[in-house]
Amino acid sequence: xxxxxxxxxxxxxxxxxxxxxxxxxxxxxxxxxxxxxxxxxxxxxxxxxxxxxxxxxxxxxxxxxxxxxxxxxxxxxxxx
Numbered sequence: 001x002x003x004x005x006x007x008x009x010x011x012x013x014x015x016x017x018x019x020x021x022x023x024x025x026x027x028x029x030x031x032x033x034x035x036x037x038x039x040x041x042x043x044x045x046x047x048x049x050x051x052x053x054x055x056x057x058x059x060x061x062x063x064x065x066x067x068x069x070x071x072x073x074x075x076x077x078x079x080x
Contacts, residue, residue, distance in 0.1 A: 003051045008043070013052055018059035023066060037065050 003011075012034065020030035034040050039061050045048045050058070 003046070008051060011043070011055070012040075014055045015058045015062070018055050019062045019066075022059055022063055033066060033069075034062060037062060039065060 016027065016030045016034045019025070019034065020027050023030065024031075039050070041059060042048065043058070053061075
């Protein structure tokens with residue numbers, strides 16, 4: 001299922017703001033990570049109706065992805 005593009009943009013902004021607060025990142029840093037994340041791709045592509053999930057759920061999913069990226073960067077594992 002696809003969502004209205006305007007509603008998705010609003011959803012993205014709420015999720016990014018929540019993620020930034022959870023991680024203590026600037027909005028620019030959070031936005032940059034978001035637009036390069038798997039979570040964004042899943043929402044954008046309408047996979048599993050991810051756009052229907054709560055903002056906090058999606059921010060927590062981003063948190064997990066961010067933690068994995070940091071860990072991989074520390075261990076020298078190449079990521080996308």
